[in-house]
Amino acid sequence: MTHAxxxxxxxxxxxxxxxxxxxxxxxxxxxxxxxLLPAAQDLSDPATLAIRILAGLxxxxxxxxxxALLVRYVxxxxxxxxxxxxIRTGWRLAIWGAVVWTVPAxxxxxxxxxxxxxxxxxxxxxxxxxxxVLLLLAVLLAEAIPEEALFRGYITxxxxxxxxxxxxxxxxxxxxxxxxxxxxxxxxxxDLSLFLAMGVGFGYLRMITxxxxxxxxxxxxxxxxxxxILSHDAVDFAGDTxxxxxxxxxxxxxxAAILVSSTGIPRIVNPGGxxxx
Numbered sequence: 001m002t003h004a005x006x007x008x009x010x011x012x013x014x015x016x017x018x019x020x021x022x023x024x025x026x027x028x029x030x031x032x033x034x035x036l037l038p039a040a041q042d043l044s045d046p047a048t049l050a051i052r053i054l055a056g057l058x059x060x061x062x063x064x065x066x067x068a069l070l071v072r073y074v075x076x077x078x079x080x081x082x083x084x085x086x087i088r089t090g091w092r093l094a095i096w097g098a099v100v101w102t103v104p105a106x107x108x109x110x111x112x113x114x115x116x117x118x119x120x121x122x123x124x125x126x127x128x129x130x131x132x133v134l135l136l137l138a139v140l141l142a143e144a145i146p147e148e149a150l151f152r153g154y155i156t157x158x159x160x161x162x163x164x165x166x167x168x169x170x171x172x173x174x175x176x177x178x179x180x181x182x183x184x185x186x187x188x189x190x191d192l193s194l195f196l197a198m199g200v201g202f203g204y205l206r207m208i209t210x211x212x213x214x215x216x217x218x219x220x221x222x223x224x225x226x227x228x229i230l231s232h233d234a235v236d237f238a239g240d241t242x243x244x245x246x247x248x249x250x251x252x253x254x255x256a257a258i259l260v261s262s263t264g265i266p267r268i269v270n271p272g273g274x275x276x277x
Contacts, residue, residue: 008162015158018070022154023179025066026146029059030183033142044123044232049134056141063146067154075157082157083212084149089270090213096269097205097217104255105225108247117239119229131234136224144220151176151199152206152215169207173199194249198222201253208260209270218256222248 033055041048064084071082080086109119121128151172159168176199181187202215226248229237237244 011161015162018074018158019155019175022063022067022070022150022158025062026059026150027179027183029055029062029146030142033059034183042233043227044131044135044234046130046134049131049138052138052142053134056138056143056146060141060145060149064149067149070154071157077157083153083206083210085211085213087213090211090216092269093209093211093213093265094217094220096265097214097219098221099217100214100256100259101218101221101252102225104252105221105247108251112239112243112247117237117243120236120238121234122236123234128234131232132224132228135228135232136220139223139227140216140220143223144216147176148202148206148212148216148219151179152202153212156203156206165207169200169203172203175199194245197249197253201256204257205260209265211270214265214270222252 033052036055037048037051043049067082067084068079071077071079071084075082113119123131155172155175156168159171163171173196177192177195180195181192184191198219202219205214205218206212208214229235229244229248230241
């Protein structure tokens with residue numbers, strides 16, 4: 001074994017144990033949360049959503065704490081080097097990410113309604129508003145923040161010592177997909193391809209902005225809309241699953257990729273932003 005090969009093997013081994021340690025609190029937290037929430041239940045019940053929110057607070061806190069410790073004391077870097085930029089500017093990126101998903105998704109559902117596949121609200125509007133707010137908080141705290149801080153934040157940074165550019169995006173997306181498959185114990189190729197596409201899309205947004213905040217906003221909007229339409233009784237969609245995924249995933253992700261690639265991020269949203277090295 002040459003010196004270069006040995007050095008690379010050491011770098012891979014170091015990255016592997018750091019990634020495994022960083023994934024541990026998120027994996028355990030989501031597994032426990034899934035165990036504590038019984039499968040047969042009203043997903044729109046405020047009590048159920050409140051439990052998800054409380055679990056999300058714990059999961060986010062533990063995940064970010066472990067990531068922060070690893071970044072500071074193992075990698076000897078700053079949090080912003082791992083994409084965990086200041087919330088004082090990051091909130092604008094998060095909102096922009098949510099808007100970039102919401103607008104094309106809403107327009108697509110509008111077109112589908114015109115061709116005979118409308119969305120119908122099945123509960124009073126105050127109940128719908130309450131469900132959306134609670135679901136958004138649950139998704140943000142239990143999924144979007146910890147998953148983006150981990151995969152598009154820390155893991156992306158660790159992989160930066162082994163590869164660059166699209167290599168980082170693809171590898172972290174594969175790890176994200178494997179994590180989802182293990183957590184859900186579901187290896188359906190269609191489901192896995194969705195997680196792979198999510199990982200690539202979110203990873204690209206992280207690469208362009210140098211921050212996890214736009215992926216957090218996009219992730220939160222996408223998962224809130226998807227869960228509301230596909231899993232909750234508050235909204236009924238007259239189309240099939242393929243049409244729903246077109247509006248929820250394919251078109252918004254495509255529009256986001258084209259928009260960000262062609263115009264970048266508005267300066268008012270990300271002043272002084274930079275792409276990661």
